[in-house]
Amino acid sequence: MRYPNGTGKNNRQPMPNTRENNGYSNRGMTLEEDINVTNTYYLAAEKAIIHKKPTPVQIVKVHYPKRSAAVITEGYFKQPSTTDYNGLYRNKYIDFEAKETKNKTRFPLANIHEHQITHMKSIVEHGGICFLIIRFAVYNESYFLPAAKLFPYWDAKNNGGKKSISYERIKQEGFLIPFHFQARINYLAVIDHYYFSSKQD
Secondary structure: OOOOOOOOOOOOOOOOHHHHHHHHHHOOOOHHHHHHHHHHHHHHHHEEEEEEEEOOEEEEEEEEEEOOOOEEEEEEEEEOOOOOOEEEEEEEEEEEEEEEOOOOEEEEHOOOOOOHHHHHHHHHHHEEEEEEEEOOOOOOOOEEEEEEHHHHHHHHHHOOOOOEEEHHHHHHHOOEEEOOOOOOOHHHHHHHHHHHHOOOO
Protein backbone atom coordinates (compact mmCIF):
# COMPACT_ATOMS: atom_id res chain seq x y z
CA MET A 1 0.00 0.00 0.00
CA ARG A 2 1.14 3.56 -0.68
CA TYR A 3 0.12 6.98 0.51
CA PRO A 4 -1.22 9.39 -2.13
CA ASN A 5 2.18 11.08 -2.37
CA GLY A 6 3.76 7.76 -3.28
CA THR A 7 5.56 7.04 0.01
CA GLY A 8 5.11 3.92 2.04
CA LYS A 9 3.96 4.00 5.09
CA ASN A 10 14.29 1.23 35.00
CA ASN A 11 12.04 3.84 35.55
CA ARG A 12 11.82 7.10 37.39
CA GLN A 13 8.76 5.65 39.12
CA PRO A 14 9.02 1.86 38.76
CA MET A 15 5.85 -0.15 38.59
CA PRO A 16 5.30 -2.90 41.17
CA ASN A 17 7.67 -5.76 40.40
CA THR A 18 6.15 -9.20 39.96
CA ARG A 19 7.47 -12.47 38.65
CA GLU A 20 5.29 -12.03 35.58
CA ASN A 21 7.08 -8.80 34.66
CA ASN A 22 10.09 -10.57 33.13
CA GLY A 23 8.04 -11.25 29.99
CA TYR A 24 9.94 -14.38 28.96
CA SER A 25 6.77 -16.18 27.87
CA ASN A 26 6.02 -13.13 25.72
CA ARG A 27 8.87 -13.71 23.32
CA GLY A 28 8.04 -14.46 19.70
CA MET A 29 4.97 -12.24 19.45
CA THR A 30 5.07 -8.81 17.90
CA LEU A 31 4.16 -5.76 19.92
CA GLU A 32 0.99 -5.30 17.88
CA GLU A 33 -0.06 -8.89 18.53
CA ASP A 34 0.54 -8.48 22.26
CA ILE A 35 -1.46 -5.24 22.37
CA ASN A 36 -4.32 -6.80 20.43
CA VAL A 37 -4.44 -9.75 22.86
CA THR A 38 -4.37 -7.30 25.75
CA ASN A 39 -7.19 -5.19 24.30
CA THR A 40 -9.31 -8.29 23.73
CA TYR A 41 -8.85 -9.19 27.40
CA TYR A 42 -9.68 -5.64 28.53
CA LEU A 43 -12.88 -5.72 26.48
CA ALA A 44 -13.94 -9.17 27.70
CA ALA A 45 -13.23 -8.20 31.31
CA GLU A 46 -15.11 -4.89 30.81
CA LYS A 47 -12.04 -2.92 31.86
CA ALA A 48 -11.75 -0.70 28.78
CA ILE A 49 -12.82 -0.35 25.16
CA ILE A 50 -9.68 0.08 23.06
CA HIS A 51 -9.46 -0.78 19.36
CA LYS A 52 -6.91 -0.59 16.58
CA LYS A 53 -7.85 2.16 14.17
CA PRO A 54 -8.73 1.06 10.64
CA THR A 55 -6.82 2.83 7.88
CA PRO A 56 -9.01 4.05 4.98
CA VAL A 57 -7.81 2.46 1.74
CA GLN A 58 -8.77 3.29 -1.83
CA ILE A 59 -8.75 0.22 -4.08
CA VAL A 60 -7.41 0.97 -7.55
CA LYS A 61 -6.95 -2.38 -9.28
CA VAL A 62 -8.56 -5.76 -8.65
CA HIS A 63 -7.64 -9.01 -10.37
CA TYR A 64 -10.21 -11.80 -10.68
CA PRO A 65 -8.36 -15.10 -11.18
CA LYS A 66 -11.67 -16.87 -10.54
CA ARG A 67 -15.24 -15.71 -10.41
CA SER A 68 -15.41 -16.57 -6.72
CA ALA A 69 -12.10 -14.86 -5.83
CA ALA A 70 -10.77 -11.34 -6.07
CA VAL A 71 -7.20 -10.17 -5.51
CA ILE A 72 -6.41 -6.52 -4.83
CA THR A 73 -3.31 -5.70 -6.88
CA GLU A 74 -3.06 -1.96 -6.24
CA GLY A 75 -4.39 0.35 -3.54
CA TYR A 76 -3.57 3.58 -1.77
CA PHE A 77 -4.00 4.90 1.74
CA LYS A 78 -6.59 7.67 1.35
CA GLN A 79 -4.88 9.74 4.04
CA PRO A 80 -1.88 9.37 6.38
CA SER A 81 -2.82 7.48 9.52
CA THR A 82 -2.76 9.24 12.88
CA THR A 83 -2.04 6.80 15.71
CA ASP A 84 -2.58 3.06 16.08
CA TYR A 85 -5.15 2.72 18.85
CA ASN A 86 -7.93 4.64 20.57
CA GLY A 87 -10.82 4.08 22.93
CA LEU A 88 -12.21 4.74 26.40
CA TYR A 89 -11.03 3.99 29.92
CA ARG A 90 -12.42 5.39 33.17
CA ASN A 91 -14.35 8.06 31.27
CA LYS A 92 -11.18 9.24 29.55
CA TYR A 93 -10.35 9.18 25.84
CA ILE A 94 -7.28 7.00 25.19
CA ASP A 95 -5.09 7.40 22.11
CA PHE A 96 -1.67 5.87 21.49
CA GLU A 97 0.95 4.77 19.00
CA ALA A 98 2.91 1.50 19.27
CA LYS A 99 6.47 1.22 17.97
CA GLU A 100 8.99 -1.60 18.05
CA THR A 101 12.73 -1.14 17.52
CA LYS A 102 15.67 -3.53 17.28
CA ASN A 103 18.07 -0.76 18.25
CA LYS A 104 19.87 -1.46 21.53
CA THR A 105 20.71 2.09 22.57
CA ARG A 106 18.10 4.47 21.20
CA PHE A 107 14.64 4.99 19.74
CA PRO A 108 14.90 6.75 16.34
CA LEU A 109 12.44 9.61 16.02
CA ALA A 110 12.20 8.78 12.31
CA ASN A 111 9.68 6.15 13.47
CA ILE A 112 7.26 9.01 14.19
CA HIS A 113 5.74 11.40 11.63
CA GLU A 114 4.88 15.07 11.86
CA HIS A 115 1.15 14.52 11.36
CA GLN A 116 1.17 12.02 14.24
CA ILE A 117 2.79 14.56 16.56
CA THR A 118 0.21 17.16 15.51
CA HIS A 119 -2.56 14.67 16.28
CA MET A 120 -1.09 13.71 19.66
CA LYS A 121 -0.65 17.34 20.70
CA SER A 122 -4.30 17.95 19.87
CA ILE A 123 -5.36 14.98 22.02
CA VAL A 124 -3.34 16.25 24.99
CA GLU A 125 -4.68 19.80 24.58
CA HIS A 126 -8.23 18.45 24.72
CA GLY A 127 -7.63 16.48 27.89
CA GLY A 128 -7.20 13.00 26.45
CA ILE A 129 -4.63 10.45 27.56
CA CYS A 130 -2.05 10.08 24.81
CA PHE A 131 1.18 8.09 24.84
CA LEU A 132 3.65 5.88 23.00
CA ILE A 133 4.32 2.23 23.71
CA ILE A 134 7.91 1.53 22.69
CA ARG A 135 9.31 -1.98 22.65
CA PHE A 136 13.05 -2.56 22.65
CA ALA A 137 12.98 -5.99 21.02
CA VAL A 138 16.56 -6.87 22.00
CA TYR A 139 15.70 -6.57 25.69
CA ASN A 140 12.07 -7.67 25.33
CA GLU A 141 11.06 -4.56 27.27
CA SER A 142 8.05 -2.38 26.52
CA TYR A 143 7.88 1.18 27.82
CA PHE A 144 5.00 3.60 28.27
CA LEU A 145 6.07 7.13 27.32
CA PRO A 146 3.49 9.90 27.90
CA ALA A 147 3.10 12.03 24.77
CA ALA A 148 3.92 15.18 26.71
CA LYS A 149 7.39 13.75 27.40
CA LEU A 150 7.89 13.00 23.71
CA PHE A 151 7.16 16.51 22.44
CA PRO A 152 10.34 18.23 23.73
CA TYR A 153 12.52 15.64 21.95
CA TRP A 154 10.55 16.13 18.74
CA ASP A 155 10.80 19.92 18.93
CA ALA A 156 14.55 19.68 19.65
CA LYS A 157 15.01 17.42 16.60
CA ASN A 158 13.23 19.97 14.40
CA ASN A 159 15.62 22.61 15.70
CA GLY A 160 18.73 20.66 14.77
CA GLY A 161 18.96 18.51 17.88
CA LYS A 162 19.27 14.75 18.29
CA LYS A 163 17.24 12.56 15.99
CA SER A 164 16.60 9.89 18.62
CA ILE A 165 15.83 9.32 22.29
CA SER A 166 18.35 7.23 24.16
CA TYR A 167 17.30 3.96 25.76
CA GLU A 168 18.47 5.32 29.11
CA ARG A 169 16.30 8.43 28.80
CA ILE A 170 13.26 6.32 27.97
CA LYS A 171 13.98 4.18 31.02
CA GLN A 172 14.17 7.32 33.15
CA GLU A 173 11.18 9.21 31.75
CA GLY A 174 8.96 6.31 30.77
CA PHE A 175 7.46 3.40 32.63
CA LEU A 176 8.28 -0.26 32.14
CA ILE A 177 4.95 -1.92 31.32
CA PRO A 178 4.16 -4.94 33.49
CA PHE A 179 3.63 -8.22 31.67
CA HIS A 180 0.79 -10.55 32.60
CA PHE A 181 -0.55 -13.74 31.09
CA GLN A 182 -3.89 -12.25 30.01
CA ALA A 183 -2.95 -8.59 29.75
CA ARG A 184 0.36 -9.13 27.97
CA ILE A 185 1.06 -5.39 27.70
CA ASN A 186 -0.76 -4.16 30.79
CA TYR A 187 -0.65 -0.46 29.95
CA LEU A 188 -3.79 0.26 32.00
CA ALA A 189 -1.71 -0.39 35.12
CA VAL A 190 0.59 2.44 34.07
CA ILE A 191 -2.33 4.74 33.27
CA ASP A 192 -3.78 4.06 36.73
CA HIS A 193 -0.40 4.83 38.29
CA TYR A 194 0.53 7.90 36.27
CA TYR A 195 -2.80 9.60 35.53
CA PHE A 196 -5.13 8.52 38.32
CA SER A 197 -2.88 8.00 41.34
CA SER A 198 -2.98 10.70 44.00
CA LYS A 199 0.77 10.17 44.35
CA GLN A 200 1.52 11.51 40.88
CA ASP A 201 4.28 14.11 41.02
